Amino acid sequence: MTPLERHCGWLLHAYPAWYRRERAGEMLGTLLEASPPGRSWPSFRDARALAIGSLRVRGWTWLLTMLWVVMGAGGAIYATVAFSHPGYGEGLLIPPNIQWPREPQVIIDVGVIAEVAWGLLSGPLLVAGFVRLRGWRRRNWLRVTGWAGSWVAGIALMNQAAEWAAAGMYGTRGLLSIGEMAICAAWLVLGGGMTWILAAPAPPRAAGQRDVVHRLGQAHR
Amino acid sequence: MREPTYFVLASLLDGPLHGYAIIRRAEDLSGGRVRLATGTLYTALDRLSADGFVELVSEEIVNGRARRSYGLTPSGSGALQAEATRMAEAARLVTNRSRRLKAGGPAREASPA
Numbered sequence: 001m002t003p004l005e006r007h008c009g010w011l012l013h014a015y016p017a018w019y020r021r022e023r024a025g026e027m028l029g030t031l032l033e034a035s036p037p038g039r040s041w042p043s044f045r046d047a048r049a050l051a052i053g054s055l056r057v058r059g060w061t062w063l064l065t066m067l068w069v070v071m072g073a074g075g076a077i078y079a080t081v082a083f084s085h086p087g088y089g090e091g092l093l094i095p096p097n098i099q100w101p102r103e104p105q106v107i108i109d110v111g112v113i114a115e116v117a118w119g120l121l122s123g124p125l126l127v128a129g130f131v132r133l134r135g136w137r138r139r140n141w142l143r144v145t146g147w148a149g150s151w152v153a154g155i156a157l158m159n160q161a162a163e164w165a166a167a168g169m170y171g172t173r174g175l176l177s178i179g180e181m182a183i184c185a186a187w188l189v190l191g192g193g194m195t196w197i198l199a200a201p202a203p204p205r206a207a208g209q210r211d212v213v214h215r216l217g218q219a220h221r
Numbered sequence: 222m223r224e225p226t227y228f229v230l231a232s233l234l235d236g237p238l239h240g241y242a243i244i245r246r247a248e249d250l251s252g253g254r255v256r257l258a259t260g261t262l263y264t265a266l267d268r269l270s271a272d273g274f275v276e277l278v279s280e281e282i283v284n285g286r287a288r289r290s291y292g293l294t295p296s297g298s299g300a301l302q303a304e305a306t307r308m309a310e311a312a313r314l315v316t317n318r319s320r321r322l323k324a325g326g327p328a329r330e331a332s333p334a
Binding site for chain 2: 027
């Protein structure tokens with residue numbers, strides 16, 4: 001296997017498994033043919049097009065999910081950083097939202113916006129997943145249950161992060177919060193699980209595409 | 222219809238082609254203007270297949286990988302012709318008026334009273 005082939009293969013992993021099963025070999029062949037000789041990496045244009053193409057295949061529900069997960073993990077990282085500062089929580093009440101002495105204003109602003117956005121996103125995300133998974137069809141009950149369970153787990157993680165963050169306020173010395181770091185890791189695992197739930201079934205919008213790709217694969221077998 | 226989609230369909234007018242051949246043909250037909258990236262091509266092929274404009278014609282194994290050839294369906298051919306006609310009419314509108322302006326005539330024809 002040439003380096004170019006290996007690197008193109010890495011990029012194709014951005015696509016969901018069901019798509020790769022049908023298309024990856026063909027796309028890899030085209031990528032190799034389209035690359036000038038002597039290259040070991042695909043061009044930036046090709047890499048960007050593959051990234052955009054994979055996002056289109058995965059759909060906007062997955063994008064929203066990743067945004068929700070990254071914001072959740074970001075909240076845990078923020079709490080970890082706040083914990084590590086001596087005097088964490090001292091300025092929380094006057095003026096509001098400052099988590100540690102001399103906290104940069106831009107971090108305060110981003111934190112407030114992210115907190116509000118995460119809360120606003122949670123409800124629509126639950127509904128979007130339900131619609132995408134065709135939750136009203138009885139045969140999809142297991143995936144929908146997994147989706148709802150993941151959503152509840154996300155809410156629980158956020159609550160636990162906030163609870164631990166509140167419990168650690170007014171500490172006189174900075175600490176490395178193992179609990180918040182564990183929550184951050186749990187968010188990443190949850191993101192992987194939610195990606196699997198959304199990718200494994202035939203989602204409504206992608207279903208047509210999946211059928212087409214499957215048909216392409218089956219037509220001449 | 223977006224330009225890359227138009228040239229993907231146009232590249233299949235002379236017969237079925239596989240992925241890389243479509244990229245090359247689209248570039249030739251557009252005078253080098255449309256250079257399709259592989260990801261863009263397969264996104265377009267997925268969409269055009271779902272719309273019934275393009276179909277799988279043959280499949281062979283080359284270097285251990287599938288190489289599929291795609292062809293225009295009758296509805297794909299019709300959509301391409303309709304788009305070509307629309308663009309030709311739009312171009313004619315502009316060229317006719319420009320010609321009239323150069324000849325010193327009115328840019329707009331007088332509407333009947």
